[in-house]
Amino acid sequence: MSGNFTLSIIKPNAVRTGKTGPILAIINEAGFEIAALKMVRISRKQAEVFYEVHKGKPFYEGLIGFMTSGPVFVMILKHENAVEEFRRLIGDTDPEKAEAGTIRKLYAVSVQMNAIHGSDCDENAVREADLFFSGFERF
Numbered sequence: 001m002s003g004n005f006t007l008s009i010i011k012p013n014a015v016r017t018g019k020t021g022p023i024l025a026i027i028n029e030a031g032f033e034i035a036a037l038k039m040v041r042i043s044r045k046q047a048e049v050f051y052e053v054h055k056g057k058p059f060y061e062g063l064i065g066f067m068t069s070g071p072v073f074v075m076i077l078k079h080e081n082a083v084e085e086f087r088r089l090i091g092d093t094d095p096e097k098a099e100a101g102t103i104r105k106l107y108a109v110s111v112q113m114n115a116i117h118g119s120d121c122d123e124n125a126v127r128e129a130d131l132f133f134s135g136f137e138r139f
């Protein structure tokens with residue numbers, strides 16, 4: 001299903017403040033199909049593997065601390081051209097630059113606590129989905 005799916009994470013700030021339902025509604029409205037979904041508390045080790053590309057950047061330690069600070073919802077979402085379409089739906093990394101109506105514009109509280117993750121390319125969608133879901137957990 002490469003090219004037709006992306007990996008998303010509803011981040012701890014959004015889960016903590018009760019935004020999971022509203023965010024899932026936006027994702028549903030936009031026509032994405034949930035192919036896998038679970039609530040997990042990401043460990044430090046898992047966060048380090050997931051964000052290894054950012055190791056050494058000034059925001060890295062803060063990001064790891066934030067992403068392990070509480071439970072998240074991890075999901076595989078299916079859609080035509082899923083990676084690009086989903087990045088458009090979530091908006092810019094920086095909520096101040098995100099377009100009106102995007103998930104980050106609505107629910108991010110800072111660049112770090114920007115409510116949601118979306119894979120940035122098909123190769124990373126495959127990598128990230130494989131980290132979180134076995135074959136039996138995908139539909």
Ligand code: IDP
Nearest residue numbers: 054059062063092093111112113114117118120
């Ligand atoms: P993305 O999530 O839009 O792909 P990335 O550059 O891959 O953005 O960064 C991963 C995550 O790291 C961001 O979603 C955000 O939570 C955090 N982050 C990125 N840049 C900054 C920053 O300058 N300050 C604080 N946190 C940041």
Ligand code: MG
Nearest residue numbers: 117118119120
């Ligand atoms: Mg990224």
